[in-house]
Amino acid sequence: MNRQLPPHFSLTLLAATLAAFCCVASAQSADPATSLPAGVIDFAGRVARNHWYLFGTAKRTEMEALNRELREAQQQLDKANTDETRRDAASRGTAASSRLREHVNACAHLVRVDLTAAHPMFTPGGPIELPGDTGALLLEVVAGGAGLSYRTAGFDLSLPPGESSLATLEVPASGTNYAVIGLEHLPFGRTTLGIEFKRPDQPPVRLPLEVTTPAPGRLKLTVLSDDTGQPAPAMVRLLWRTDGGSRQPGNGIEFAPQFDKQGKASGARNANLPGPLADSFWCVPAPFDMTLAPGEWQIGVRRGVEHEVIFENITVRSGETVARTFRPRRWTDMRQHGWWSGDDHVHCRILSDADARHLMAWVQAEDIHLANVVKMGDIYRTYFEQRGFGPDYRVVDGEHVLSPGQECPRTHDQIGHTLAMNITSMVRDPERYFLYDEVFDAVHAQGGLSGYAHVNTGLFHVHRDMSLNVPRQKVDFVEILQFNQLGTDLYYDFLNLGCKLTASAGSDVPWGGTIGEVRTYAYLAKQRFSADAWFEAFRRGRTFTTSGPMIEFRVDKALSGDELQLKADRQLRVRARAWGDPQRMAPVKLEIVRHGEVIRAAESSDPKHPEVQLDFTVAAGHGAWIAARARGGDGTSAHTTPIYIVRAGLRFWKYDGVDELIAKRLASLAEIEQIVADAKQLNAEGKLEKDRYRKQLALQGDALLERVTRARNLYANLQRTAEAEREQRRPSGR
Amino acid sequence: MACLIRLLLAGGVIGGWQSVAAHDLFTNYVQHCVQLTVGARHLDLTVDLTFFEEWSARERQTMDANPNGRITRSELEAYLKPLAARLSGQVKLRVAGHELPLALLYDPEVDLMTNDQTGPGHHRLRLFYFAPTPTTLRAEDEIVVEDRLWPEAKLLGTLQSEGHDGCKLTTEISIKAGRVPPPPDEARWFKFRCVKPPVANPAAPVAATARPLIPSPPPPSPSQPMPASLTQPVP
Numbered sequence: 001m002n003r004q005l006p007p008h009f010s011l012t013l014l015a016a017t018l019a020a021f022c023c024v025a026s027a028q029s030a031d032p033a034t035s036l037p038a039g040v041i042d043f044a045g046r047v048a049r050n051h052w053y054l055f056g057t058a059k060r061t062e063m064e065a066l067n068r069e070l071r072e073a074q075q076q077l078d079k080a081n082t083d084e085t086r087r088d089a090a091s092r093g094t095a096a097s098s099r100l101r102e103h104v105n106a107c108a109h110l111v112r113v114d115l116t117a118a119h120p121m122f123t124p125g126g127p128i129e130l131p132g133d134t135g136a137l138l139l140e141v142v143a144g145g146a147g148l149s150y151r152t153a154g155f156d157l158s159l160p161p162g163e164s165s166l167a168t169l170e171v172p173a174s175g176t177n178y179a180v181i182g183l184e185h186l187p188f189g190r191t192t193l194g195i196e197f198k199r200p201d202q203p204p205v206r207l208p209l210e211v212t213t214p215a216p217g218r219l220k221l222t223v224l225s226d227d228t229g230q231p232a233p234a235m236v237r238l239l240w241r242t243d244g245g246s247r248q249p250g251n252g253i254e255f256a257p258q259f260d261k262q263g264k265a266s267g268a269r270n271a272n273l274p275g276p277l278a279d280s281f282w283c284v285p286a287p288f289d290m291t292l293a294p295g296e297w298q299i300g301v302r303r304g305v306e307h308e309v310i311f312e313n314i315t316v317r318s319g320e321t322v323a324r325t326f327r328p329r330r331w332t333d334m335r336q337h338g339w340w341s342g343d344d345h346v347h348c349r350i351l352s353d354a355d356a357r358h359l360m361a362w363v364q365a366e367d368i369h370l371a372n373v374v375k376m377g378d379i380y381r382t383y384f385e386q387r388g389f390g391p392d393y394r395v396v397d398g399e400h401v402l403s404p405g406q407e408c409p410r411t412h413d414q415i416g417h418t419l420a421m422n423i424t425s426m427v428r429d430p431e432r433y434f435l436y437d438e439v440f441d442a443v444h445a446q447g448g449l450s451g452y453a454h455v456n457t458g459l460f461h462v463h464r465d466m467s468l469n470v471p472r473q474k475v476d477f478v479e480i481l482q483f484n485q486l487g488t489d490l491y492y493d494f495l496n497l498g499c500k501l502t503a504s505a506g507s508d509v510p511w512g513g514t515i516g517e518v519r520t521y522a523y524l525a526k527q528r529f530s531a532d533a534w535f536e537a538f539r540r541g542r543t544f545t546t547s548g549p550m551i552e553f554r555v556d557k558a559l560s561g562d563e564l565q566l567k568a569d570r571q572l573r574v575r576a577r578a579w580g581d582p583q584r585m586a587p588v589k590l591e592i593v594r595h596g597e598v599i600r601a602a603e604s605s606d607p608k609h610p611e612v613q614l615d616f617t618v619a620a621g622h623g624a625w626i627a628a629r630a631r632g633g634d635g636t637s638a639h640t641t642p643i644y645i646v647r648a649g650l651r652f653w654k655y656d657g658v659d660e661l662i663a664k665r666l667a668s669l670a671e672i673e674q675i676v677a678d679a680k681q682l683n684a685e686g687k688l689e690k691d692r693y694r695k696q697l698a699l700q701g702d703a704l705l706e707r708v709t710r711a712r713n714l715y716a717n718l719q720r721t722a723e724a725e726r727e728q729r730r731p732s733g734r
Numbered sequence: 735m736a737c738l739i740r741l742l743l744a745g746g747v748i749g750g751w752q753s754v755a756a757h758d759l760f761t762n763y764v765q766h767c768v769q770l771t772v773g774a775r776h777l778d779l780t781v782d783l784t785f786f787e788e789w790s791a792r793e794r795q796t797m798d799a800n801p802n803g804r805i806t807r808s809e810l811e812a813y814l815k816p817l818a819a820r821l822s823g824q825v826k827l828r829v830a831g832h833e834l835p836l837a838l839l840y841d842p843e844v845d846l847m848t849n850d851q852t853g854p855g856h857h858r859l860r861l862f863y864f865a866p867t868p869t870t871l872r873a874e875d876e877i878v879v880e881d882r883l884w885p886e887a888k889l890l891g892t893l894q895s896e897g898h899d900g901c902k903l904t905t906e907i908s909i910k911a912g913r914v915p916p917p918p919d920e921a922r923w924f925k926f927r928c929v930k931p932p933v934a935n936p937a938a939p940v941a942a943t944a945r946p947l948i949p950s951p952p953p954p955s956p957s958q959p960m961p962a963s964l965t966q967p968v969p
Binding site for chain 1: 760765767776786806807835837838839840841847848849855856864866890892893894896905
C-alpha cells in the first residue's frame, strides 16, 4: 500500500532530538517563574495536530485549546516588558502546562520508564497496542532529580532499509521528560522495538518494547456512474482519521511515468479548487479491494464539477470487510443543455495503449469529454510525446475523446506560450521559433485551432505576441481561466479593441491540479457529440469557461461567439442564467459585462438553490461586446465568450478607450523591439552562444521586426478608423 | 562566507539545470495559497507554499545538509526548525489597519511529494498561524494578510476563507500574479473583507487557572458539509 503519510511523519525524527535537547538544557537554566517547560509547546502542537488519538476523540478539542493557550502565553512572555505582564503570561502558561501534564499522566497510553532504577523497564511492559501502520508512543522518562521537559520525535521503521527497529531518544541528564514519538511503516502484528535512551555523560540505556498493530480490515469500494449505474472511473481520496494521512487507493493510477518528471509528477492530485477538494485524490479506474488499518476513515469521491462531491466516514474493523458503493449525483447535466466539456491544456505522454487507458480513465473520472492532450515543445526539444496527430490518433471511448495537440512555440522571457488543437501534425521550427504567426497559419491550414496559454495571468509576456497577432486575426482562443484563477485584463483589452477571441480554459496538468478543474464548455445544441463537432462549436466561439458555476447566455437569439449585425440602434434582450452546486457554490453571482463594465448583476438568495437569472433590455448603441460571468460562493468562476453587437460601418470596440488601448499595444510592440535589439547586441558581442533562446531571437529578429512594423501599421489604421467613425458616433448618429 | 558559498553552489546547480530545463513554465514560481478561518475566538491563517521546480531545487539544496543528493528525515527536521523563526516576521495580519499578534499554531510542515531527491521537483511548505479574534471586528472591516515569504520568487496566489460562528467573509487580492516580483520589502497583500462578524462565543477562553478548560471550536473537519469558503481569482 503506497501511503501518503501526513506531513508530520515526514518530518519528525529521532535524530533531531539533539536540537530539542539543547533547548531543554537551556530552558532548564531559565527562571522557572517566567518560562514554560522546555519543549512543551512543540509537544502540545504535535499532540494536538498529529497524535490526538492518544487522548481520544473527546479530548481532541481540549488538546487543541491547550496548544493555543501555551502558544499565546509564550508569545506574551516574549513580548512582556514589565514584571507584572511577565508574571501574568508565565502564570497563564504554567496553568496550561500543568493541565497538559494532567492529561498526559491520565492518558491510558502513557508508558513510563525510570532510568534511575537498577534495571529500568517500561511500565506497562507491553505489548503496546498501536492503531495501525502508523501510531505514536507516549513516554514518561524519569532521569532523576528535578526538572520537567517535553520532547517530540519520529521514527520510520522502513528506514534505513533492512532490520531497522531501533529508536534513539535523547533525554536530559535529570528530571522528568515526556516524549511523544511518532511511528510509521509499522508491520502488522507484533514488533519488538529497541528504544535507546541517551543522556549526557552517561552510557545509553537500551530497552526492548513490544508493540502490536491490529489486523487490518478490508475496503471494497465501487463508484457508479450516475448516468448508467455501472462502475465508472472516479477521483477518490482515502483519509485515515487517526493520523490525518491519506492512502493511495488500491488501484489508484500513478501518472508519474507519463509526466516526463515534469510538474507535480504524481498520481496524487490536489485540485486548484476550494476547501477539501484541494486535498489529494487519486484516479481510480474501477472498483477496488484493499486492506486498511482499522479505525475511522473518510472516503472522498469526485466525478467532475457536474457531480456532487461525496465525503463519507466509514469504520474499518480488524478482519472485517467494508463494502461501499457510491453514486455521485449530477447536480446538473450540461449535455442536456447542449454543452460538452473540454480541457484545452493537458500534458500527458501517450505512447501506448496503456498510456491511453490511464489518461482516458482520468478524463472520465473528471467527466471531461474532450481533452486536448498537448505535446509540449520549446526551442530545444519536445516533451509529453504522442503517437501521432489527427483523427487517426484520437483515443475515443464513448463520449470521451483524447485529441493530441501541441503547446508550442513557447518562449518564457520573450513573447509567451501558444496552444493548438485538432492538428494533424506538430508544427515546430526552431529556426523560425519566434514567428508565431507562421505556426498559427500552419495550424489553421491543417484545420486546427490556435490560441494563447496563460492569458489569465499574463504569464511569459504573452501580451507581446498577442499585440502582434490578435489584431491580425491569427488566433482563435485564449486561456482566461487556469488554476481556478479567472483573469480578464488582457482579454478585455483586446475585445475592447474590437478583436474577437474565444474564451477557453485548461488545467495545464501536471502543473495544474487535475484535469477539468477548469474547463471549457462548447455548445453543440442537439448535435451528437464528437470531437469534430466539439471543435467546430469551439471554432464558432460557442463556449464558456468555468471552475464551478454554469452559465447560459443569449442576446436576442444570439449565442456566445455569434455576431449580431444591426443597421441601427435598437433594444436588445439580454438573458442569462447562472447556477451552481447547491452543496458548495451558494450564493452564485451573475454579472453581464459590456466593454468590460458590469451593466447588470444579480445574486442568488436561496442557499439551497444557487441559481440566478437576468432578463433585461439594453440599447445596442454603437455596438459592443457583451459577455456573462459568474462567481460561486466557494470562489469558483465562469465566463462566457462574448456576443458581438456590430453596427453597420462600425467596430464593436470600446470607442472612448481606443487611444489608451492602442497605446498599450504599441508599448508591447516597443518591448519586442527592445528585446530584439538587446539580443542582437549581445549576439554581436558573442555573448549568446549558450543561450539558444536569445541567440535565435537575434537571428530571427529582423523577421520579427517586420511583423512589428506590420502591426504598427495595423494600429495606425485602427486609429484612422476611429477617426473615421467619429462622425457616425455622434449622438445624432445613433 | 559559508552562506555565500552555499548560495553560489546552489546557483551553479540551478543554473546548469536551467540551461537544459525541460519546461520553464512556472519553474521559478511559488504558489501561495492563503487560507483564513475566522471564528469567534481565533483567526486561523494557513499559508500553503508550493515551490515549483527552480525554487524547490533551491530549497532542496538547502535541506540536503550532508549533501548527498537525498533529503533525509533528519535533514528535513533540521531545515524546518530554524525556518519557523526565520519566517516569523514575514507574515503579518491586520484587521482594520491594526496588526494582530500572529503566533505559530503548529510547527511548519513540508511535503516533498514523494520525491526525496535534490534537484528540480515540487514540494509544499505549510505554515500555520493564529491570532485572537479582535472583539472590535466589524462588518466591512478589511482583514489583510501581508505576505513577504520568498519575495524574490514569482508568485501565483489564491485565497480561501471560511467563517465560523456566523462570520461571513469575502476576498480580494491585490497581487499581480506572474508579474515581476515586487521589491523585497514590499509585501503581497491578500485581502479579506468581513461581511458579518462572528457571533461572540459566550464561552470564556481558556483561563490561566486550573479551572476546567472550555474547548475551542473543533478543528475544521473535511467530513463536515463543504465550507462556504471563497477563493478569489487573481485579477
